[in-house]
Amino acid sequence: xxxxxxxxxxxxxxxxxxxxxxxxxxxxxxxxxxxxxxxxxxxxxxxxxxxxxxxxxxxxxxxxxxxxxxxxxxxxxxxxxxxxxxxxxxxxxxxxxxxxxxxxxxxxxxxxxxxxxxxxxxxxxxxxxxxxxxxxxxxxxxxxxxxxxxxxxxxxxxxxxxxxxxxxxxxxxxxxxxxxxxxxxxxxxxxxxxxxxxxxxxxxxxxxxxxxxxxxxxxxxxxxxxxxxxxxxxxxxxxxxxxxxxxxxxxxxxxxxxxxxxxxxxxxxxxxxxxxxxxxxxxxxxxxxxxxxxxxxxxxxxxxxxxxxxxxxxxxxxxxxxxxxxxxxxxxxxxxxxxxxxxxxxxxxxxxxxxxxxxxxxxxxxxxxxxxxxxxxxxxxxxxxxxxxxxxxxxxxxxxxxx
Amino acid sequence: xxxxxxxxxxxxxxxxxxxxxxxxxxxxxxxxxxxxxxxxxxxxxxxxxxxxxxxxxxxxxxxxxxxxxxxxxxxxxxxxxxxxxxxxxxxxxxxxxxxxxxxxxxxxxxxxxxxxxxxxxxxxxxxxxxxxxxxxxxxxxxxxxxxxxxxxxxxxxxxxxxxxxxxxxxxxxxxxxxxxxxxxxxxxxxxxxxxxxxxxxxxxxxxxxxxxxxxxxxxxxxxxxxxxxxxxxxxxxxxxxxxxxxxxxxxxxxxxxxxxxxxxxxxxxxxxxxxxxxxxxxxxxxxxxxxxxxxxxxxxxxxxxxxxxxxxxxxxxxxxxxxxxxxxxxxxxxxxxxxxxxxxxxxxxxxxxxxxxxxxxxxxxxxxxxxxxxxxxxxxxxxxxxxxxxxxxxxxxxxxxxx
Numbered sequence: 124x125x126x127x128x129x130x131x132x133x134x135x136x137x138x139x140x141x142x143x144x145x146x147x148x149x150x151x152x153x154x155x156x157x158x159x160x161x162x163x164x165x166x167x168x169x170x171x172x173x174x175x176x177x178x179x180x181x182x183x184x185x186x187x188x189x190x191x192x193x194x195x196x197x198x199x200x201x202x203x204x205x206x207x208x209x210x211x212x213x214x215x216x217x218x219x220x221x222x223x224x225x226x227x228x229x230x231x232x233x234x235x236x237x238x239x240x241x242x243x244x245x246x247x248x249x250x251x252x253x254x255x256x257x258x259x260x261x262x263x264x265x266x267x268x269x270x271x272x273x274x275x276x277x278x279x280x281x282x283x284x285x286x287x288x289x290x291x292x293x294x295x296x297x298x299x300x301x302x303x304x305x306x307x308x309x310x311x312x313x314x315x316x317x318x319x320x321x322x323x324x325x326x327x328x329x330x331x332x333x334x335x336x337x338x339x340x341x342x343x344x345x346x347x348x349x350x351x352x353x354x355x356x357x358x359x360x361x362x363x364x365x366x367x368x369x370x371x372x373x374x375x376x377x378x379x380x381x382x383x384x385x386x387x388x389x390x391x392x393x394x395x396x397x398x399x400x401x402x403x404x405x406x407x408x409x410x411x412x413x414x415x416x417x418x419x420x421x422x423x424x425x426x427x428x429x430x431x432x433x434x435x436x437x438x439x440x441x442x443x444x445x446x447x448x449x450x451x452x453x454x455x456x457x458x459x460x461x462x463x464x465x466x467x468x469x470x471x472x473x474x475x476x477x478x479x480x481x482x483x484x485x486x487x488x489x490x491x492x493x494x495x496x497x498x499x500x501x502x503x504x505x506x507x508x509x510x511x512x513x514x515x516x517x518x519x520x521x522x523x524x525x526x
Numbered sequence: 527x528x529x530x531x532x533x534x535x536x537x538x539x540x541x542x543x544x545x546x547x548x549x550x551x552x553x554x555x556x557x558x559x560x561x562x563x564x565x566x567x568x569x570x571x572x573x574x575x576x577x578x579x580x581x582x583x584x585x586x587x588x589x590x591x592x593x594x595x596x597x598x599x600x601x602x603x604x605x606x607x608x609x610x611x612x613x614x615x616x617x618x619x620x621x622x623x624x625x626x627x628x629x630x631x632x633x634x635x636x637x638x639x640x641x642x643x644x645x646x647x648x649x650x651x652x653x654x655x656x657x658x659x660x661x662x663x664x665x666x667x668x669x670x671x672x673x674x675x676x677x678x679x680x681x682x683x684x685x686x687x688x689x690x691x692x693x694x695x696x697x698x699x700x701x702x703x704x705x706x707x708x709x710x711x712x713x714x715x716x717x718x719x720x721x722x723x724x725x726x727x728x729x730x731x732x733x734x735x736x737x738x739x740x741x742x743x744x745x746x747x748x749x750x751x752x753x754x755x756x757x758x759x760x761x762x763x764x765x766x767x768x769x770x771x772x773x774x775x776x777x778x779x780x781x782x783x784x785x786x787x788x789x790x791x792x793x794x795x796x797x798x799x800x801x802x803x804x805x806x807x808x809x810x811x812x813x814x815x816x817x818x819x820x821x822x823x824x825x826x827x828x829x830x831x832x833x834x835x836x837x838x839x840x841x842x843x844x845x846x847x848x849x850x851x852x853x854x855x856x857x858x859x860x861x862x863x864x865x866x867x868x869x870x871x872x873x874x875x876x877x878x879x880x881x882x883x884x885x886x887x888x889x890x891x892x893x894x895x896x897x898x899x900x901x902x903x904x905x906x907x908x909x910x911x912x913x914x915x916x917x918x919x920x921x922x923x924x925x926x927x928x929x
């Protein structure tokens with residue numbers, strides 16, 4: 124499949140960001156060939172420790188989130204609060220094509236790392252900024268996380284609830300990773316701009332903007348004063364045939380029956396209740412809708428009597444359509460997840476497989492994931508590459524500006 | 527600023543339906559591309575009717591989703607099943623820079639619209655395909671929707687639930703629109719490849735791969751045996767002071783009193799329950815955690831006694847941290863959303879505001895959108911641009927190839 128160089132080969136990226144959305148965008152650029160240098164403070168990106176620090180993360184023996192968000196990057200430790208680090212950083216800025224930051228604007232100004240500060244050093248630089256809530260406005264300096272900015276503030280969590288129930292539950296980094304693709308797109312637009320004009324540019328996106336884009340239907344409807352009622356809970360659905368059911372092994376089945384008139388008898392047979400077809404309460408669509416709570420109760424009892432695997436087989440045998448609600452542990456073993464390129468092999472022995480970014484190209488394949496860097500693993504190598512003499516590097520190290 | 531739109535001069539054929547693929551075309555149009563939507567004569571893209579047909583859409587008299595997914599496009603109503611339509615389509619393909627399809631592979635083959643079919647016509651074309659589940663594998667021909675492919679199959683819905691509760695809820699097109707950003711990135715990488723090699727290419731993505739990417743942290747953990755901890759429901763919290771509480775007006779407040787060693791007394795005073803401070807059951811942090819459900823039983827009725835807005839007033843400036851769970855109705859007037867450039871004015875009186883795509887560029891602003899095109903509105907204009915005479919246009923109409 125590979126017939127030419129990776130599309131971003133030769134591009135140099137400084138990832139001066141932390142946690143997930145912005146570093147994940149740098150990962151995608153690296154997957155497609157860019158040389159990504161992660162610039163970290165002396166304590167490292169806190170994402171190195173998130174698996175143990177966050178109660179919401181699955182625990183494992185391998186630091187999989189760090190591996191995933193830092194694959195194929197090199198690490199240099201620069202203490203940007205130390206004045207001595209600045210000269211080294213400027214060397215890196217001159218060398219780089221793209222710089223990714225996610226400091227809130229205030230911190231950026233304090234560190235003299237706003238686009239205005241950096242542009243004179245390298246006018247061809249593409250400066251990509253991720254914020255929680257945008258570059259200006261009352262909340263611009265508020266740290267944004269995907270649970271708060273992408274999901275809660277955008278109205279997603281409120282809309283994602285059952286009638287009378289609590290707000291929806293976002294998965295760890297779910298909005299961050301979706302946002303990374305918008306940041307990648309904005310960087311690629313700037314590369315086009317640079318090719319046309321020779322000039323660098325500021326580009327960016329916000330978690331709030333991405334949350335609202337993803338729930339664009341709800342937001343656009345709200346702009347037209349239209350609102351979605353909360354979904355009725357599974358025990359009183361609008362239609363028992365378009366509802367979810369709990370199986371005996373704590374899984375859920377999504378019935379998605381479109382041709383209800385045709386599929387009602389085989390469905391009744393498949394759940395072992397063929398006599399329902401003759402029940403006047405459920406004779407036609409109108410009756411079934413009117414008595415949907417009664418029908419849902421019958422279905423619930425039936426589905427709770429057997430396992431998910433049993434029902435998948437029984438429904439398929441009856442030609443009855445249903446939506447698969449996979450558990451996370453099912454996906455890595457799903458043949459289709461491999462076929463669509465989502466689950467790929469790595470060159471990391473203790474983490475043999477990972478998630479690829481969702482872009483597919485006929486002319487190139489994503490680079491295989493190699494181990495994420497140790498903190499400061501490449502500090503010296505990188506400083507030599509940008510032309511620092513060994514004694515300059517030693518001097519930087521002695522002040523603690525480089526580790 | 528707008529003359530520098532990065533995609534000005536590019537011709538895009540949007541031969542796709544529903545949301546993810548058309549939304550990618552919208553983002554290209556927002557940044558300057560000339561997008562021609564090729565749709566079936568008569569009804570056009572079925573998505574045109576979702577606002578009145580889809581049970582999961584908010585009800586409105588105005589076609590608000592079309593402002594999101596149809597803006598800034600020209601419409602050509604061409605019946606691709608009619609042989610007379612083929613020469614018109616081929617002429618367009620020869621002129622186009624980008625073509626976007628979302629037919630499942632068998633339909634693509636039947637219509638002779640696979641990349642292999644198209645490449646000989648225009649070897650410089652960037653051909654972009656969206657599928658539900660990928661281009662190969664057992665489920666490649668399965669129609670994919672975002673609720674099934676992005677949310678159900680990827681494990682997101684199963685992850686997004688409370689302990690013992692039903693799966694999470696996805697909002698209409700939520701995964702589609704996130705996927706659109708990946709398509710944009712894929713297309714821009716294809717353009718870069720073309721600039722570098724002079725050759726076109728196939729690029730694409732699948733809803734499944736995007737869902738898996740969004741759920742990547744959880745899946746990467748699952749791949750090595752890490753299991754997501756299901757979140758406890760709000761009435762059975764592990765810590766009653768970092769929990770969700772329903773307010774009197776059926777909204778939810780995210781209480782975030784992490785430092786209850788310092789804030790316990792303030793908290794009791796602020797919510798008007800000074801008695802709790804001396805309650806022997808809750809004297810220290812350990813006790814409060816151990817008796818989280820008892821504490822919840824005391825606090826929940828208090829929060830239920832006032833509206834969300836009243837609580838915002840009560841809690842603000844007390845130092846008691848809480849998270850905002852926004853509603854769509856609030857977000858549209860959120861000052862911060864305005865600063866983040868999330869909404870845009872349109873020149874369509876019926877839908878005066880719309881949601882911007884999340885990409886922000888320092889050198890260009892997204893185009894202002896007007897009234898989305900009616901089915902076939904630009905038939906004659908486009909055909910004349912292709913050099914068709916009035917007689918030829920009339921003949922195409924007569925044959926039913928042009929709607």
